[in-house]
Amino acid sequence: MDFDLNEEQLAMERMARNFAEKEIIPNLKKEEFNRELVRKMGELGLFGSAFPEGMGGSASGFLAHSVVCETISTYDSGLRALFNLQAMTVPYAMMEWGCEAVRKKYVKALVSAEKLGCTCFSEPNAGSDIAAIETKVVDKGDHFLINGSKTWISHGTVADYAVVYCTHDRSLKHNGLCAIVVETNQPGWQPHEIPKLGDKASPIAEIGLEDVVAPRANLLGEWGSGFKVAMTALDRGRISVGSGAVGICQACLNASVKYANERVQFGRPIRDYQMVKHLIADMVTYTETARLMVRRGAWLNDQGRPFTREIAVAKYFAGEAAVRAAGWAMEIHGGMGYSLELPVEKYYRDSKLYQVGEGTANIMRLLIADDALGLKKANRPRLKVPGDFRDLS
Ligand SMILES: Cc1cc2nc3c(=O)[nH]c(=O)nc-3n(C[C@H](O)[C@H](O)[C@H](O)COP(=O)(O)OP(=O)(O)OC[C@H]3O[C@@H](n4cnc5c(N)ncnc54)[C@H](O)[C@@H]3O)c2cc1C
Structure with a gap:
């Protein structure tokens, strides 16, 4: 067993620490979402550890990702959510399950924080029980139409791209779920910020989805394999x-x-x-x-x-x-x-x-x-x- 971090991981830890001392600590008291700070984090490559170079990453791995995320969270845990929304649960899921067009269009832009992501599981009646998701998707041939509501969505008010979990048939439970990439710049995407106890650097939203449209290519995995x-x-x-x-x-x-x-x-x-x-x-x-x-x-x-x-x-x-x-x-x-x-x-x-x-x-x-x-x-x-x-x- 080797418990030591390698040179690359140590260098990334130092980089994250230096960044935090310079950019995070001076603004810590404000406890608010700071788009410019997130842009700088992306530019520095803080979200890219686990991504291949072709996808805007450094191919350093998940352990490096963990080290960087821990270091930033030591300074402001409110920024921790970014390590999912700009890395694991949004672009990584797109890279892993999306078609080539999805990978090309969204992954690099999110890892670099040029664009912001969010991931939408939770609903008023579906928290731990993801199979109970009620947001409905209808296959319209060349596109999907999504209607429903989400809650507790980190960065729902600021995200450009979302991974929305929805069902094509609630009676199928797990087997009815679909994961679809949605672009939020459309009138049917209606987020409202909700106040919360902590993690103030990361705004939370409840979101109404009214006839939200996504192209067919934006399905992650297969129809019904969203779980x-x-x-x-x-x-x-x-x-x-x-x-x-x-x-x-x-x-x-x-x-x-x-x-x-x-x-x-x-x-x-x-x-x-x-x-x-x-x-x-x-x-x-x-x-x-x-x-x-x-x-x-x-x-x-x-x-x-x-x-x-x-x-x-x-x-x-x-x-x-x-x-x-x-x-x-x-x-x-x-x-x-x-x-x-x-x-x-x-x-x-x-x-x-x-x-x-x-x-x-x-x-x-x-x-x-x-x-x-x-x-x-x-x-x-x-x-x-x-x-x-x-x-x-
Ligand atoms: C700050 C914050 C950020 C979040 N960001 C996101 C986000 O970006 N995207 C997103 O989709 N969601 C997000 N969430 C929602 C989060 O994922 C849910 O709160 C979580 O999954 C729990 O769901 P719930 O709140 O509905 O609780 P419930 O599922 O209603 O659970 C209530 C209580 O019952 C317990 N319970 C439930 N089922 C069982 C069981 N079978 N056995 C034993 N105990 C059980 C739970 O452990 C809990 O103690 C966020 C939440 C917070 C607080």
Whole structure:
């Protein structure tokens, strides 16, 4: 086993850190979506680690993607969503399941952040249960017509391109789902921002879809195979979400070590008190365990091996670790944890998402337990995707 990052991965980590110090930290307090910042991140290649060079990437791999995503999230977890929307769940799904025209038109533009992406699973009546999606697609021959509503869509208000999951026949459940690339510059795409607790750099929308049109070529995978597209996209998305959670853990640890060293009570720095040391020790342990598990999932993906089970275990644990680390950081900071002066309250607000997004903690538990109990194997042979880009010369 080699636990060391290679030179390329270390260089990318440094690049992300330098970028964050210069571009993210000065604007952190604003807690708002910043299009120019996203453009710079794309220009620097922060979203391209897992993409081949022909698709605007650096072909560095999923482990490199995880390292960059974790580093950015250590500074602002609100930017973590970009590592799915400009990488894993949007352009990567397009590259993996789309036809040549889709790959050419959308992938590079998203990876470079020249255009923005979003991914639309969730609906008012379909959250964890994706097979319950009600948004309806009708095949009109040369194009598709989509009607319905989506909610909780990250970047739904700002995205240029969306992957919309919809059904051609609800009675077929999983087997009726389709994944279709939609361009949002049409009147039927009607997003409204909804306020939320944290992750403020990443706006969320509910979206009405009224006679939204997509050309036939924009179908990802086959008609009725949208569930497979969704599952592979979510597996990859969990690499980013797990990495983001590790980033928050590290941020909480950094802040807590600094505060415990500086804050004096009863005539001594609070680091001298065993109960404070206990929290620091737990934060180190949870952070490092989560990081190792997430990186194992990313590494397996780099080897072309199944990783559904491992990344579910990692995402579940990293989400729990993030919430605990944020709570412990609040505790170590006493009243200052509750203050808006320090970023600890932001870590606390941002951390909770990691138990919800890309499959809730319960959905991860189900997947892990069903696998362990022999009820449903999580890791199946790698899906053969149509016109696999890895086979292209
Ligand atoms: C900040 C943020 C960003 C998001 N971004 C996106 C996005 O870009 N695109 C998108 O499509 N969605 C997005 N989501 C939505 C997210 O994916 C859903 O919130 C998530 O899938 C859970 O769905 P739900 O909220 O409807 O909860 P529900 O599915 O209604 O679950 C409610 C509770 O019941 C539990 N539960 C449900 N089913 C089971 C079961 N079978 N067994 C045990 N427990 C169960 C859940 O674990 C949870 O605790 C985002 C959410 C947030 C908070």
